[in-house]
Amino acid sequence: MATITYIEHSGAKHEVEVKNGSTVMEGAVDNMLDGIIGECGGCCSCATCHVIVDSAWYEKLDAPDETETEMLDAVPEPTPTSRLSCQITVSDELDGLVVQMPEEQF
Amino acid sequence: MKNTADNVVIIGASHAAAEVISTLRKAGWEGKITLIGDEENLPYQRPPLSKAYYSGDINTDKLAIKNPSFYEMTKVGLVLGARADSVDRANKEVVLENGTRVSYTKLVLATGTRARLLPVEGADAPCIKYLRTVADVDDIKSTLAPGGKLLIVGAGYIGLEVAASAIKQGIEVIVLEAQERVLARVTSEPVSAFYQDIHRQAGVDLRLGVGLKRFVTKEDENFAELADGELVKFDCAIIGIGVIPNVELAEHAGLACDNGIIVDEFTQTEDPDIYAVGDCSNHPSQIYQKRIRLESVPNAVAQAKTAALSICGDNRVYDQLPWFWSDQYDVKLQTAGLMQEHDEVVVEGDVAARKFTVSYFRGGKMIALDAINSPALFMKAKKRICMDLQVDN
Ligand SMILES: Cc1cc2nc3c(=O)[nH]c(=O)nc-3n(C[C@H](O)[C@H](O)[C@H](O)COP(=O)(O)OP(=O)(O)OC[C@H]3O[C@@H](n4cnc5c(N)ncnc54)[C@H](O)[C@@H]3O)c2cc1C
Ligand code: FES
Numbered sequence: 001m002a003t004i005t006y007i008e009h010s011g012a013k014h015e016v017e018v019k020n021g022s023t024v025m026e027g028a029v030d031n032m033l034d035g036i037i038g039e040c041g042g043c044c045s046c047a048t049c050h051v052i053v054d055s056a057w058y059e060k061l062d063a064p065d066e067t068e069t070e071m072l073d074a075v076p077e078p079t080p081t082s083r084l085s086c087q088i089t090v091s092d093e094l095d096g097l098v099v100q101m102p103e104e105q106f
Numbered sequence: 107m108k109n110t111a112d113n114v115v116i117i118g119a120s121h122a123a124a125e126v127i128s129t130l131r132k133a134g135w136e137g138k139i140t141l142i143g144d145e146e147n148l149p150y151q152r153p154p155l156s157k158a159y160y161s162g163d164i165n166t167d168k169l170a171i172k173n174p175s176f177y178e179m180t181k182v183g184l185v186l187g188a189r190a191d192s193v194d195r196a197n198k199e200v201v202l203e204n205g206t207r208v209s210y211t212k213l214v215l216a217t218g219t220r221a222r223l224l225p226v227e228g229a230d231a232p233c234i235k236y237l238r239t240v241a242d243v244d245d246i247k248s249t250l251a252p253g254g255k256l257l258i259v260g261a262g263y264i265g266l267e268v269a270a271s272a273i274k275q276g277i278e279v280i281v282l283e284a285q286e287r288v289l290a291r292v293t294s295e296p297v298s299a300f301y302q303d304i305h306r307q308a309g310v311d312l313r314l315g316v317g318l319k320r321f322v323t324k325e326d327e328n329f330a331e332l333a334d335g336e337l338v339k340f341d342c343a344i345i346g347i348g349v350i351p352n353v354e355l356a357e358h359a360g361l362a363c364d365n366g367i368i369v370d371e372f373t374q375t376e377d378p379d380i381y382a383v384g385d386c387s388n389h390p391s392q393i394y395q396k397r398i399r400l401e402s403v404p405n406a407v408a409q410a411k412t413a414a415l416s417i418c419g420d421n422r423v424y425d426q427l428p429w430f431w432s433d434q435y436d437v438k439l440q441t442a443g444l445m446q447e448h449d450e451v452v453v454e455g456d457v458a459a460r461k462f463t464v465s466y467f468r469g470g471k472m473i474a475l476d477a478i479n480s481p482a483l484f485m486k487a488k489k490r491i492c493m494d495l496q497v498d499n
Pocket of ligand 2: 025037038039040041042043044045046047048049084085086087
């Protein structure tokens with residue numbers, strides 16, 4: 001279990017408990033948060049789950065694979081700490097993770 | 107929306123249904139929501155059934171579209187393992203198979219499709235299977251041990267995905283296809299040729315342009331008899347020759363159906379209190395200027411949103427560009443748009459390196475693209491096709 005903070009583009013903050021094994025994308029859609037769509041269900045095909053990871057946290061995550069890296073290049077307004085949230089699996093180590101939602105998803 | 111006695115009833119508990127629920131609550135629907143589904147499971151993802159779930163990379167928990175607590179949070183009345191038998195439009199009630207009546211204010215038909223049955227002799231034998239549900243996959247996997255022989259009839263996406271997943275598990279795979287190439291219904295020759303190569307390289311015995319006469323069982327062994335008389339031995343067969351939309355509820359209720367349940371741009375049927383979304387709906391596409399029925403998760407999800415918003419009084423035209431994906435081996439295919447009536451095909455990239463795109467044009471405008479391990483180009487094409495075609499409209 002990890003508490004994850006999702007910050008909407010408007011600044012609205014949501015602290016959500018997400019169970020281990022779920023992804024950061026699932027934590028958002030299961031709790032009906034706006035700003036993450038997750039159209040492909042998490043198989044790294046749609047790029048509608050873009051988040052900007054807090055830079056201190058970014059380094060702690062496993063590096064994105066080639067598909068994810070390429071897709072991140074094509075999202076609207078990519079940043080150096082952008083990730084596809086369906087590719088981040090939650091574990092106890094991620095307790096306290098903070099992610100920001102972009103202004104628009106792909 | 108104000109009356110909390112109002113009830114939105116959804117028939118079919120899958121991709122579209124989960125999204126209807128989520129969007130209704132987000133849009134402020136305060137009435138009841140009832141979900142009727144004939145499978146026992148809460149809505150789960152079908153795409154992994156032929157991919158990561160089949161190959162054993164993920165378990166049933168990971169299939170869930172929403173976590174079980176979502177249905178408590180959204181206060182949905184769950185009626186699972188129950189089949190809707192008919193819709194009584196005059197009384198605005200759904201009649202379940204056990205006779206129970208459920209009244210609705212608005213009804214959403216999300217009944218999807220079912221596998222098309224193979225009309226050949228012997229196809230009713232227990233070793234002949236179809237793959238549409240998680241129960242189907244569990245059943246297939248329990249009858250096939252590593253080293254077993256799997257016969258796949260039909261080289262569409264599902265058949266080929268299962269071929270890739272099964273071979274990874276040490277199963278021997280034979281694929282029979284009546285057409286001269288794989289994926290003939292959905293893609294062009296260069297893409298078909300590519301998939302033929304990668305499956306053969308992986309060890310699949312792929313047979314194209316072959317007729318299947320019948321199935322025979324001799325001394326506990328199963329054989330497929332081909333048109334030329336050859337007998338092909340197998341342990342278990344999966345038929346993947348397409349699907350049929352589940353329109354019977356709508357049809358018997360007197361709603362227009364033609365390759366799907368006919369809906370307008372707001373996913374509404376001719377009865378303003380009944381919507382139809384997802385694989386079962388036949389809808390107008392402004393982009394392609396014709397009626398279409400799609401079999402894809404993005405379509406089911408986006409139509410579900412349109413219906414839920416319309417129920418809440420917010421009518422927004424549904425006009426998403428169709429798109430699809432398929433994962434086989436280390437190859438991700440992403441398709442944007444519909445490849446129909448094109449007059450120019452352009453192949454770019456490195457086919458041998460398994461990284462290329464095939465674009466389809468009509469009158470100089472891009473109408474569709476297949477991207478093989480080229481996700482950024484897929485995303486760019488999605489934008490371009492929308493722009494190219496909207497200029498037209
Ligand atoms: C193996 C497989 C792989 C796939 N891969 C992909 C992919 O990679 N990408 C992609 O985009 N799409 C894929 N698809 C297609 C995708 O799964 C469908 O487009 C999607 O499931 C459609 O969702 P739906 O909600 O419209 O209907 P469905 O998922 O078909 O669900 C309809 C539900 O309604 C139930 N039902 C029907 N009639 C009744 C009744 N009278 N009473 C009660 N319940 C009823 C059915 O049993 C079913 O549970 C795949 C499908 C399969 C089977
Ligand atoms: S949910 Fe589709 S790429 Fe993340």
